[in-house]
Amino acid sequence: MTDSSIPKFFEKDRNERLEIVKKFSDLSKEDLDLLENSLGGISFDVADKMIENAIGTFSLPLGIATNFRINEKDYLLPMVIEEPSVVAAASKGAKIARSHGGFTAKVHESFSIGQIQVVDVDVKSAIPKINQSSKEILDLANSKSKTLPKLGKGAKEVNCREISTDSGPMLIVELLIDTGDAMGANVTNTMCEAVAPLVEKITGGNVLLRILSNYATRRIVTASAIFDKEQLGGEKIVENIILAYQFAANDEYRAVTHNKGIMNGTIAVANATGQDSRAIEAAANAYAAKNGRYSSLTKWTKDENGNLVGKIELPLAVGIVGGIINVHPIAKLCIKILNVKSANELACIMAAAGLAQNLSALRALASEGIQKGHMKLHARNLASAAGAKSEQVDKIVQKMVQENNISLNRAKELLNQI
Numbered sequence: 001m002t003d004s005s006i007p008k009f010f011e012k013d014r015n016e017r018l019e020i021v022k023k024f025s026d027l028s029k030e031d032l033d034l035l036e037n038s039l040g041g042i043s044f045d046v047a048d049k050m051i052e053n054a055i056g057t058f059s060l061p062l063g064i065a066t067n068f069r070i071n072e073k074d075y076l077l078p079m080v081i082e083e084p085s086v087v088a089a090a091s092k093g094a095k096i097a098r099s100h101g102g103f104t105a106k107v108h109e110s111f112s113i114g115q116i117q118v119v120d121v122d123v124k125s126a127i128p129k130i131n132q133s134s135k136e137i138l139d140l141a142n143s144k145s146k147t148l149p150k151l152g153k154g155a156k157e158v159n160c161r162e163i164s165t166d167s168g169p170m171l172i173v174e175l176l177i178d179t180g181d182a183m184g185a186n187v188t189n190t191m192c193e194a195v196a197p198l199v200e201k202i203t204g205g206n207v208l209l210r211i212l213s214n215y216a217t218r219r220i221v222t223a224s225a226i227f228d229k230e231q232l233g234g235e236k237i238v239e240n241i242i243l244a245y246q247f248a249a250n251d252e253y254r255a256v257t258h259n260k261g262i263m264n265g266t267i268a269v270a271n272a273t274g275q276d277s278r279a280i281e282a283a284a285n286a287y288a289a290k291n292g293r294y295s296s297l298t299k300w301t302k303d304e305n306g307n308l309v310g311k312i313e314l315p316l317a318v319g320i321v322g323g324i325i326n327v328h329p330i331a332k333l334c335i336k337i338l339n340v341k342s343a344n345e346l347a348c349i350m351a352a353a354g355l356a357q358n359l360s361a362l363r364a365l366a367s368e369g370i371q372k373g374h375m376k377l378h379a380r381n382l383a384s385a386a387g388a389k390s391e392q393v394d395k396i397v398q399k400m401v402q403e404n405n406i407s408l409n410r411a412k413e414l415l416n417q418i
């Protein structure tokens, strides 16, 4: 089974959905057992080793977005998110993109940036000295990784920048490190710390900070797709989506919400696959302001046939080995569900998820508004919160939607009447 467009996936029960994912991603019986019985994946013992002062674990829903086709390969996307509508919206956006071939995505470079702050230094004379010693610095950095240099990866470049501050000029030495399929925060920090004494010796200055930059501008991903005008609902809706985009492109207050919607897609996949979501969001938001003004991470135009064309560009520092993936069995399983073979492939998927999400949000906002769909899903939460059993939920939701009275109180009243 290789086709991710699965009709009425949302109407199937859990076992049917699991069976489809099992076939699609070639999951084993043990994988299914894990999904069904592990209550979210990690034991207290594991949690206790992951963070300090642990007192328990905390579960979130794991859903599957269907219809994704990216660079001519089909994917079922695992998404971990607490917000209703997101999985449905991603699936819908991906469905519309499919009829014109799905998403085309690309990672332009994959260098992690490590920063070494040098103070009490004559910056002008230090820069050429660093440049002359770059091989020595890179060799020392690479001696700290057993695996990366063997793979032809590791520290590749040393760059210098001068910054002026209220405390005087500073030299920032940056290591560009190809961290392969790892997000690479640890190896980047290790390399920066390792070369710091050498940098002090070369420059005669004092090194203060030695740390990864989360502003991953050397790990830029782009994704694009064509969305058919008829499937979107006609020419008018295409025009309205472009107008909605222009609002975000030219107004920070709207752009933050617009980009938040993109993050709904990107971060849900990040959560499922055990990525550092704080790093991703911090970088995405800085990138949104790269031209001096916070703006949209996506661009929406139309092509010569009047179809909508969407593009997204953002930094994504992600990994499929190391970190939480080593300890969280569900994160590991989500990588298996995606069947990704490299960190770059995962980054392409996360960018496409963001674009699909943005399309669906703009389409709803520029037509009937998001509340109709949203409230229906919210009603499901309220019905369960009121104590309804799964077989009672649909009835209560239907009634609340019909009455246009979606509230916990009404859900409780209706439950009592059943």
Ligand code: MEV
Residues within 6 Å of the ligand: 083, 257, 258, 259, 260, 261, 262, 264, 361, 362, 365, 370
């Ligand atoms: C809600 O989580 C996300 C939206 O607000 C995004 C947007 O406004 O574009 C619907």
